[in-house]
Amino acid sequence: MSAIDPAVRSRAASPAGGVSLKANAERFGLLAAWAGVVALFGALSPEAFLTWINFSTMFSSQAILVVLTLGLIIPLTAGDFDLSVASTMVLSAMTVAVLNALHGWPVGAAIVVALGLGFLIGLINAAFVLFFRIHSLIVTLGTGTFINGTVLWISGSQTVGGVSMALVDWVIVQRVFGISLSFYYAVILCAALWYFLEYTSPGRRLLFVGRGREVARLSGIAVDRVRLLSFIGSGVIAAFAGVLYAGTTGSADPLSGLTYLLPAFAAAFLGATSIVPGRFNPWGSFVAVYFLVSGITGLTILGVDTFVQNLFYGGGLVIAVALSQLVRKRQPQNFS
Amino acid sequence: MTGGAAAPPRERAAALAARNLSKTFGGAKALQGVDFTVGFGEVHGLLGTNGSGKSTLIKILSGYHAPDPGGSLTLFGETAALPILPTEAKRHGLAFVHQHLGLVPSLTVLENLRIGDFAAERRWRIDWAREARDAEAIFSRFGLALDPSAEVSTLSPVERALLAIVRAFEDVRRTQTDVGGGILVLDEPTPFLPKAGVDQLFALVRGIVAAGSSVVFVSHDIDEVREITSRATILRDGRLAGTVDTRETPRQDLVDLIIGRKVETYRITRAPTGDAAPPAIRVRNLAGAGVADVSFSLRRGEILGLAGLIGSGFSDAPALLAGAVPATSGSITIEDVTVPLAGLTPRAAQAAGMALLPADRLGSAGIGNLSVADNITLPVLPSFRRWFGLDRRAMLARAGALGAEHDVRPNVPSLPLEALSGGNQQKVLLAKWLQTAPKLLLLDEPTQGVDVGARQQIYAALDLAARAGTSVVVASTDYEQLSQIAGRVLVFAKGRIVAELVGGDVTKERIAEACYRSAPPVEEAA
Numbered sequence: 001m002s003a004i005d006p007a008v009r010s011r012a013a014s015p016a017g018g019v020s021l022k023a024n025a026e027r028f029g030l031l032a033a034w035a036g037v038v039a040l041f042g043a044l045s046p047e048a049f050l051t052w053i054n055f056s057t058m059f060s061s062q063a064i065l066v067v068l069t070l071g072l073i074i075p076l077t078a079g080d081f082d083l084s085v086a087s088t089m090v091l092s093a094m095t096v097a098v099l100n101a102l103h104g105w106p107v108g109a110a111i112v113v114a115l116g117l118g119f120l121i122g123l124i125n126a127a128f129v130l131f132f133r134i135h136s137l138i139v140t141l142g143t144g145t146f147i148n149g150t151v152l153w154i155s156g157s158q159t160v161g162g163v164s165m166a167l168v169d170w171v172i173v174q175r176v177f178g179i180s181l182s183f184y185y186a187v188i189l190c191a192a193l194w195y196f197l198e199y200t201s202p203g204r205r206l207l208f209v210g211r212g213r214e215v216a217r218l219s220g221i222a223v224d225r226v227r228l229l230s231f232i233g234s235g236v237i238a239a240f241a242g243v244l245y246a247g248t249t250g251s252a253d254p255l256s257g258l259t260y261l262l263p264a265f266a267a268a269f270l271g272a273t274s275i276v277p278g279r280f281n282p283w284g285s286f287v288a289v290y291f292l293v294s295g296i297t298g299l300t301i302l303g304v305d306t307f308v309q310n311l312f313y314g315g316g317l318v319i320a321v322a323l324s325q326l327v328r329k330r331q332p333q334n335f336s
Numbered sequence: 337m338t339g340g341a342a343a344p345p346r347e348r349a350a351a352l353a354a355r356n357l358s359k360t361f362g363g364a365k366a367l368q369g370v371d372f373t374v375g376f377g378e379v380h381g382l383l384g385t386n387g388s389g390k391s392t393l394i395k396i397l398s399g400y401h402a403p404d405p406g407g408s409l410t411l412f413g414e415t416a417a418l419p420i421l422p423t424e425a426k427r428h429g430l431a432f433v434h435q436h437l438g439l440v441p442s443l444t445v446l447e448n449l450r451i452g453d454f455a456a457e458r459r460w461r462i463d464w465a466r467e468a469r470d471a472e473a474i475f476s477r478f479g480l481a482l483d484p485s486a487e488v489s490t491l492s493p494v495e496r497a498l499l500a501i502v503r504a505f506e507d508v509r510r511t512q513t514d515v516g517g518g519i520l521v522l523d524e525p526t527p528f529l530p531k532a533g534v535d536q537l538f539a540l541v542r543g544i545v546a547a548g549s550s551v552v553f554v555s556h557d558i559d560e561v562r563e564i565t566s567r568a569t570i571l572r573d574g575r576l577a578g579t580v581d582t583r584e585t586p587r588q589d590l591v592d593l594i595i596g597r598k599v600e601t602y603r604i605t606r607a608p609t610g611d612a613a614p615p616a617i618r619v620r621n622l623a624g625a626g627v628a629d630v631s632f633s634l635r636r637g638e639i640l641g642l643a644g645l646i647g648s649g650f651s652d653a654p655a656l657l658a659g660a661v662p663a664t665s666g667s668i669t670i671e672d673v674t675v676p677l678a679g680l681t682p683r684a685a686q687a688a689g690m691a692l693l694p695a696d697r698l699g700s701a702g703i704g705n706l707s708v709a710d711n712i713t714l715p716v717l718p719s720f721r722r723w724f725g726l727d728r729r730a731m732l733a734r735a736g737a738l739g740a741e742h743d744v745r746p747n748v749p750s751l752p753l754e755a756l757s758g759g760n761q762q763k764v765l766l767a768k769w770l771q772t773a774p775k776l777l778l779l780d781e782p783t784q785g786v787d788v789g790a791r792q793q794i795y796a797a798l799d800l801a802a803r804a805g806t807s808v809v810v811a812s813t814d815y816e817q818l819s820q821i822a823g824r825v826l827v828f829a830k831g832r833i834v835a836e837l838v839g840g841d842v843t844k845e846r847i848a849e850a851c852y853r854s855a856p857p858v859e860e861a862a
């Protein structure tokens with residue numbers, strides 16, 4: 001195998017330094033944007049924004065959104081949408097509240113049932129997607145709405161309060177460095193999911209299934225099983241987010257949790273432009289959630305109305321997808 | 337860019353007159369000084385093997401390729417600027433029907449028929465009733481039983497081909513009013529049609545010619561060309577091999593014109609080894625999409641070629657064996673373990689010791705936007721499992737080592753696969769499977785879109801694997817390639833094996849001859 005080939009020249013000429021600088025700018029761009037947002041609002045309103053209490057509140061209160069986004073990126077990595085995650089979360093919170101507060105179940109048992117419901121919803125979503133070969137977008141849009149109806153039914157369209165203080169204690173009351181435990185649960189889950197996606201063979205297979213179903217199938221991956229497990233994963237994690245939701249408010253209301261769906265998508269797609277650009281990734285999602293939240297909090301502190309939430313999340317989703325498209329186009333196409 | 341300076345005098349006798357067309361791809365001459373003339377109202381055949389320049393010529397006519405300077409193109413007496421714009425080609429009365437017909441299966445026959453008009457028209461309202469009446473009138477004119485309101489997905493392959501041809505005819509008829517009847521170029525319309533369907537299609541072609549149009553019929557099938565065309569142009573190695581009156585030319589002369597009689601100059605094959613050894617792998621009664629009933633066997637370390645014309649089933653066999661496409665029946669025995677082929681999954685095929693490298697490189701074989709390391713380590717992921725999880729460093733190291741072994745350039749495992757050239761992608765994907773030391777490696781067109789240098793390296797890698805005991809099956813339309821690497825070649829026709837070439841018979845010419853010989857229907861073979 002002789003080595004006389006034009007490719008040698010291109011290898012010698014390949015600007016390794018320049019590429020890695022650009023790659024780093026891409027990886028940490030969102031982190032820098034977050035720092036920029038913090039600096040901006042810090043300068044505009046230092047006494048309100050730049051306080052530990054403000055930050056600890058942001059970190060604590062948005063841990064639920066982080067968890068929900070982490071659940072969402074599992075099917076997204078496998079190439080499927082799950083629009084039922086927010087509904088699953090609300091159902092789980094409501095289940096905990098109804099069983100614990102209204103029926104007097106021990107909170108532990110209620111949590112187990114709630115997580116089991118998340119598992120079941122994942123199974124149902126996967127069954128329709130895989131058995132009938134329906135696009136996941138349509139299936140989960142339908143099951144999500146169905147679940148919303150179920151929640152209104154079991155709650156009598158009322159907010160159900162009186163969830164065990166033990167749960168509230170373990171989610172929001174106990175603090176480390178002034179930040180509630182819920183934040184640390186989110187961080188632990190983030191680390192676990194990162195490890196799973198990057199350092200285990202099932203995690204690699206998930207990625208392959210998302211990027212090229214046919215390649216994955218011909219390489220011997222049981223594609224349908226991987227997709228089934230990804231739906232179950234998002235269902236269980238969304239249910240866990242619901243448990244945190246019930247613990248955060250000490251109650252469950254049938255509607256407000258549904259507004260988490262779009263922020264979760266925005267964070268997932270925005271997160272896919274950073275840390276590991278071009279891939280849905282846990283730390284990117286983590287940064288994205290807090291970037292979005294910092295912006296919204298800052299504007300709220302400045303006295304802007306609550307509609308700013310929608311501007312930020314909606315705009316964030318579209319801009320994030322546009323950015324990731326740019327990232328893809330910028331990749332070198334041919335090296336020899 | 338135009339050949340205006342060298343424009344020939346106006347030719348009234350020809351519907352299409354192309355002079356001195358050449359096309360160079362990066363130093364390789366795909367087409368050299370070819371003249372091509374189609375008369376008014378004639379069916380003109382265009383014949384040649386893969387790589388003869390047939391498709392390059394068609395692509396120049398359709399405006400896809402810009403020819404080298406110096407050529408000219410005259411359509412109905414008007415000189416067309418080269419490269420010709422697709423809209424210009426249409427205005428001059430040229431219409432193309434390609435093998436994938438360009439129909440939208442989920443729309444109706446009528447919608448498909450009018451799709452070109454809807455794309456161009458400024459008219460606001462569509463009178464569906466009138467359009468349907470028009471369509472029915474056209475269909476009845478050619479004796480076609482097509483329902484304008486039927487969805488195209490419900491049509492048979494023959495009906496779809498007929499619809500696409502009628503649409504092209506209509507496009508020509510509607511867009512040009514001032515010049516002759518138009519020219520329809522039918523690019524390989526028949527390989528997947530049954531005999532009755534071919535007859536129907538030919539009836540339509542005759543009807544179109546009777547209506548005043550000319551037809552260019554591109555095909556591999558000598559008998560079909562002899563049946564439908566009055567004259568034919570034969571290309572070989574990018575040059576004009578001849579233009580003949582098809583009815584007066586014996587079949588054998590056409591075969592000779594297509595494949596040539598030049599002496600084979602070189603051969604890089606290894607001597608067939610272990611002829612006496614018993615077969616290690618037996619395939620019995622394989623059947624499935626494209627394959628009717630096929631049985632063959634291989635020795636350990638043998639490289640077996642599969643050849644045939646388009647639609648003969650040779651290229652379907654590897655995917656059927658590997659479970660990529662479900663087979664309907666058959667079994668495979670690999671070293672005394674027999675596995676039924678019906679219902680075999682790719683996973684089970686791999687467990688049985690098979691590996692498949694599909695032809696669609698970035699669609700089925702590898703993932704372009706994932707790294708070389710990710711792609712290459714996919715089949716052997718469990719071997720990188722450590723107590724802490726996957727050893728990413730070892731994965732990169734393995735990819736780097738395999739890249740060096742197969743001379744992948746640039747050998748940077750973290751690059752996305754799509755950043756490599758076609759040849760280097762193929763080396764990576766071959767390495768992906770060779771590292772698993774499969775007992776049977778199945779390849780479909782392994783060197784399509786691969787440059788000459790990488791080609792030799794891929795052959796060398798296959799040779800090395802075969803010496804180590806892997807049996808290899810290569811399905812290819814590149815007869816020269818088969819003659820170089822395979823010790824034995826099976827020739828397919830209509831889903832069955834019709835010839836076996838061994839040893840000294842494995843030459844480019846003999847393979848081509850066997851493929852073309854396989855085509856005649858039984859009654860003409862005698």
